[in-house]
Amino acid sequence: MxxxxxxxxxxxxxxxxxxxxxxxxxxxxxxxxxxxxxxxxxxxxxxxxxxxxxxxxxxxxxxxxxxxxVLARVLAALGVYSPAPDPAAFWSRLESGADALTRHLATHPDDLALAGAALARAGGSAWRGWFVALVEDGRRLGIVRTDIDTALMASATAAVLGAADEWALPELAAGRALDRAPVWLLLRGLWGGGSTEGAGDAR
Missing domain, CATH: 1.10.10.60 (Homeodomain-like)
Structure with a gap:
């Protein structure tokens, strides 16, 4: 380093x-x-x-x-993940975090261009911590399957949400309303079903 x-x-x-x-x-x-x-x-x-x-x-x-x-700014935009009291709150917090990160990257194109290099420099440790906490909380609430290694599931979750941000940014730039329902559908498939309470409310 x-x-x-x-x-x-x-x-x-x-x-x-x-x-x-x-x-x-x-x-x-x-x-x-x-x-x-x-x-x-x-x-x-x-x-x-x-x-x-x-x-x-x-x-x-x-x-x-x-x-x-750049890494500090991106992580600050994402915010600290805190455990949710129930599945509905879990999905709400996930949506809020994703929206905050997307808004930051949309309004800070330099951060968007350098985020990958910043994460690679940090070894992904700071970023992975947020997704590990998310996956562990989802398992506690019965949303995320438990038969896949936590680190692997966290990395896969991060990859899905990273792809979602790449998809979302042009939509926002074009002034179109963002519907995240397909993203939550992908995550539910990755996570193996579990509780979907609150997921249908994500837009």
Missing amino acids: TPPPLPRFHRLPPERQAEILAVARAHFAEYGTQDASYNRIIEAAGMSKTAAYHYFDGREDLLGAVLDE
């Missing part, structure tokens, strides 16, 4: 830190994590090469700082 930025970067005023990371995030999102030019980024951010190397130990260090910030 790439080390964090040099401590000197964190001694900059928060506004300046945010400005530098925003410029870098836009470049990495537009040109890709492999092809974005470090020299162009620091020039656009108003830094000399000397200043840039004062704050970052090179291009990969800056990229790591950007991806860490």
